[in-house]
Amino acid sequence: MRRLGGRNTLERLARFGYGARGFVYCVVGGLAVLAALGAGGRAGDSRGALRTVFGGPFGPVLVGAIALGLAGFAVWRAVEAVTDADRRGTAPKGLAVRAAHLVSAGIYGGLALTAASLSLGLGMSGGDGMRDWSAWVMARPFGRWLLALIGAAIVGGGFGFLWKAARGDVTERLLLGDTQARWANPIGRFGYAARGIAFLIIGGFLIVAAWYQRSSEVKGLAEAFALLRRQEYGAWLLGLVAAGHVAFGAFGLIQARYRHIDAPDIDEADEAAARAIRDLT
Template sequence: MRRFGGRNTLERLARFGYGARGFVYCVVGALAVLAALGAGGQTGDSKGALRAVLGGPFGPVVVGAIAAGLLAFALWRLVEGITDADRRGTGPKGLAVRGAHLVSAGIYAGLALTAASLSLGLGLKGGDGMQDWSAWLMAKPLGRWLLALIGLCVIAGGFGFLGKAVAGDVTERLALSRNQCRWIRPVGRFGYAARGIAFLIIGGFLVVAAWYQRSSEVRGLGEAFRLLRRQEYGWILLAVVAAGHVAFGAFGLIQARYRHIDAPDIDETDDAAARAFRAFR
């Protein structure tokens, strides 16, 4: 892909995508914080956040821009997974991260379609998407075990987020000075920790659903928030984890501006995709 204005177009799309994702998580977390404090918010997921934005000023336009940004982020995740743009390597850890990027591409593409549907006034499909696909999966041979495996992978991802929050360098890919990273690092750590807790809970829901063979046990981020709220001193737990999601969103906005993105040219992307296809044949 040719450079425009001195920057790779894929890089522009990636930055737009990080910004859109960051904005969504800021809204998700802010609404949950308000709910924890009894100030009228709601503990919902990304779709709930999109609905809230839709009801605000210029709602359809803003949600339409978010849809475009999330689609751009899904494209970037796909490119990351295929081309190894971040130089993760072909070791077990690198392949796991690249595989997670491919899964992330599908998830954010679906959320982009939801946002586009809302923006165009088409509404959302009825039912719960996570419960629908889990019911479909469990109806297949070995589907119960596959769902349990997915749940365990989500739990592993949660521990990965927590590990990065505790011991990882969340600012390693930011083009900022050491002094600037000093105040950004706690924001990133807080955000990754909150996402880790959410992943552990959501993964647990999936494993429980597989164990009891009931897709109704599958829950998303909104129910994870509500589970925290039901615990002793739950409003404090919810407020902390929700604030962490605001931090995760804010960190995404920082990534949109300062993350190092080594986006390949489109010809290089095509070649990498062809190599990946041949490797799996």
């Protein structure tokens, strides 16, 4: 496919997707900050953020645009994982990152469908997605252990985020000058730290659910915020982690503009995927 303005279709989808994801987390964090301040906000998750945007000016149009962006991000994550567009390689660490990107593709693809349904006036399903799938997992043979393994993987991802916040190079894939990197770096570190804390709590919920074999123990970001709020100095803890989610969203907007994206052309993606599969075998 011919490049337009030096960018192909997949790259445009990826940048739109980073922007949409960033906007959603800015809303998630902003609402939680208001809740911590007692200013009328509600500490919720991405679905709650979509409802808030939907209820505002031009809500259906904005949520529809978010749906398109999240769908693009899901496509990019899948392509990124299968074709190894970021050159992660086939070492254990690289394969783990690529596997996480595949999981991310599924999560954001589902959120895109939720946003599209809301934008079209179909509303959101009444069930709890995390509890529904965890109940399905536990109903399978060895499902309890599989759920515990998923929870442990999420906890591991949380520690990975925290390590990246403390010691990693969060701007390594951003095409930034020294001055730009100086202000983007602390935003990214703060955002990754907040996501790491959230992952630790959510993964812990999954492990507890597996231990007690009760899907009702499975909880998401909204409940993670609520747990922080119930601790001593809870308003401060919630405010700090909420502000970190705003930073994570802002960093997503920075990624939308400055991230290096080596996306294959659509008509070359199947060839790139075939090469990656051959490398794995």
